[in-house]
Amino acid sequence: MSTPTADVVVTGLGATTPLGGDVASTWEALLAGRSGVSRITDDWVKEFPAQLVARLTSEPAETLDRVRTRRLDRSQQVAVVAAEEAWRDAAGADSGVAPERIAVVFGTGIGGALTLLGQDDVLEEKGPKRVSPFTIPMLMPNGPAAAVGLAVGARAGVHAPVSACASGAEAIRWGLDLLRLGRADMVVVGGTEACVHPLPMAGFAAMRAMSTRNDEPERASRPFDKGRDGFVLGEGAAALVLERAEAAQARGAKVYARLAGAGGTADGYDLVAPHPEGEGAGRAIGAAIRDAGLTAADIGHVNAHATSTPLGDTAEATAIRDAIGDHTLVTATKSQTGHLLGAAGALESVFTILALRDQLVPATANLEDVDDNPAVQALDIVRREPRKATFSAALNDSFGFGGHNMALVFTTV
Amino acid sequence: MPSTADIQAGLAEILEEVAGVTPADATPEKSFTEDLDVDSLSMVEIATAVEDKFGVAIPDDELANIKTVGDAMSYIEKNQG
Numbered sequence: 001m002s003t004p005t006a007d008v009v010v011t012g013l014g015a016t017t018p019l020g021g022d023v024a025s026t027w028e029a030l031l032a033g034r035s036g037v038s039r040i041t042d043d044w045v046k047e048f049p050a051q052l053v054a055r056l057t058s059e060p061a062e063t064l065d066r067v068r069t070r071r072l073d074r075s076q077q078v079a080v081v082a083a084e085e086a087w088r089d090a091a092g093a094d095s096g097v098a099p100e101r102i103a104v105v106f107g108t109g110i111g112g113a114l115t116l117l118g119q120d121d122v123l124e125e126k127g128p129k130r131v132s133p134f135t136i137p138m139l140m141p142n143g144p145a146a147a148v149g150l151a152v153g154a155r156a157g158v159h160a161p162v163s164a165c166a167s168g169a170e171a172i173r174w175g176l177d178l179l180r181l182g183r184a185d186m187v188v189v190g191g192t193e194a195c196v197h198p199l200p201m202a203g204f205a206a207m208r209a210m211s212t213r214n215d216e217p218e219r220a221s222r223p224f225d226k227g228r229d230g231f232v233l234g235e236g237a238a239a240l241v242l243e244r245a246e247a248a249q250a251r252g253a254k255v256y257a258r259l260a261g262a263g264g265t266a267d268g269y270d271l272v273a274p275h276p277e278g279e280g281a282g283r284a285i286g287a288a289i290r291d292a293g294l295t296a297a298d299i300g301h302v303n304a305h306a307t308s309t310p311l312g313d314t315a316e317a318t319a320i321r322d323a324i325g326d327h328t329l330v331t332a333t334k335s336q337t338g339h340l341l342g343a344a345g346a347l348e349s350v351f352t353i354l355a356l357r358d359q360l361v362p363a364t365a366n367l368e369d370v371d372d373n374p375a376v377q378a379l380d381i382v383r384r385e386p387r388k389a390t391f392s393a394a395l396n397d398s399f400g401f402g403g404h405n406m407a408l409v410f411t412t413v
Numbered sequence: 414m415p416s417t418a419d420i421q422a423g424l425a426e427i428l429e430e431v432a433g434v435t436p437a438d439a440t441p442e443k444s445f446t447e448d449l450d451v452d453s454l455s456m457v458e459i460a461t462a463v464e465d466k467f468g469v470a471i472p473d474d475e476l477a478n479i480k481t482v483g484d485a486m487s488y489i490e491k492n493q494g
Contacts, residue, residue: 067431067432133454134458137454
């Protein structure tokens with residue numbers, strides 16, 4: 001049962017995003033072409049070059065009870081909301097799997113920034129005695145994983161990969177490994193982020209990484225478009241329940257897709273800049289396809305990382321073209337969700353799985369004038385409206401500051 | 414100076430806010446950890462809230478001796494200005 005080739009399947013999905021408070025509403029809004037991006041109207045933003053954000057449509061406090069809400073950082077709250085949806089969707093509580101065989105892998109890019117910064121204000125204004133005793137468990141980057149672990153009663157292990165914007169995808173890869181190695185029978189995986197605050201906004205803006213198209217919020221995130229000028233910060237979380245195919249079948253679980261393979265590499269090039277030809281990204285994509293026992297020709301759809309930054313999108317296009325080819329249908333859903341950083345890989349894996357299920361590739365919004373870069377030009381990027389297609393394998397890639405590259409391959413069952 | 418009943422009501426308010434305890438359950442004989450499911454970090458928050466509400470600071474070594482709602486009530490009663 002615990003052979004490295006064990007089939008792993010996805011039996012539950014959850015999400016709370018700038019497009020909707022759950023998976024169904026998020027997917028519907030994505031296919032309808034709606035944007036989650038808006039302009040911040042708070043006073044603090046006035047001097048900021050980048051004033052756009054993709055906020056949640058549903059506050060986590062609407063779902064979680066009041067006491068739980070006040071003891072969890074916002075990044076933990078959204079993680080729990082998404083994980084509980086996935087857990088219900090998978091009927092995890094009725095699965096009969098012992099807590100000692102349930103694991104959690106939940107990543108975040110930034111962690112409890114709102115708590116860190118909020119409690120720093122308390123420290124400055126009122127002194128050390130007034131700092132909340134929950135400060136550390138709320139700001140620690142393993143906090144979301146730990147909160148999800150408590151929510152689902154996981155006792156096989158709780159893990160928290162931290163690899164910036166690749167964290168969510170890395171969590172899914174770790175989950176696959178845990179199941180293949182027989183270290184757990186059921187794993188809740190995902191990513192979370194909630195750091196809409198002046199400091200992260202100022203930091204990303206200082207890197208010139210964010211879009212400053214402040215007057216046109218819904219048109220600001222435009223992956224692969226000539227006019228792109230940076231990403232839009234989003235908040236939210238997404239979660240998946242993974243288990244071995246045999247076990248899922250034995251308990252009669254609904255199966256969305258197989259998680260057929262994963263690949264991860266490091267650029268070894270620069271702390272933040274992507275390798276211009278996407279060398280490490282291409283290696284991750286190739287590794288994931290081989291791990292799935294497939295060839296590039298099998299990959300019918302790619303949900304690209306494509307954050308709408310000038311350098312990142314062309315590097316990724318080169319990687320996709322070289323590692324997969326020009327036959328695959330590419331989409332960049334951050335055009336509507338914004339960039340959820342540590343949650344991005346998990347959310348886009350949910351989209352990849354639903355695209356497989358529905359045989360429907362969502363469109364890339366705002367792609368009006370395709371970049372002249374030859375690799376971008378070579379790709380078949382779905383735009384204007386979702387495209388029906390027949391495909392049995394799809395890939396989601398994610399990259400993070402630090403040179404982290406992750407790729408995941410999902411297939412139909 | 415608040416009466417014993419005022420202190421109990423004030424404590425109940427704090428317990429509801431910090432730990433989600435139903436006010437009617439905050440009776441003197443109740444143990445914070447055993448009966449009301451209040452953990453040690455929440456006890457720290459309760460101590461801070463008590464200081465704000467009653468002007469009574471509870472040092473850590475005293476906090477460790479406060480096991481029940483009644484213990485907290487007597488401490489506040491004894492130490493208020």
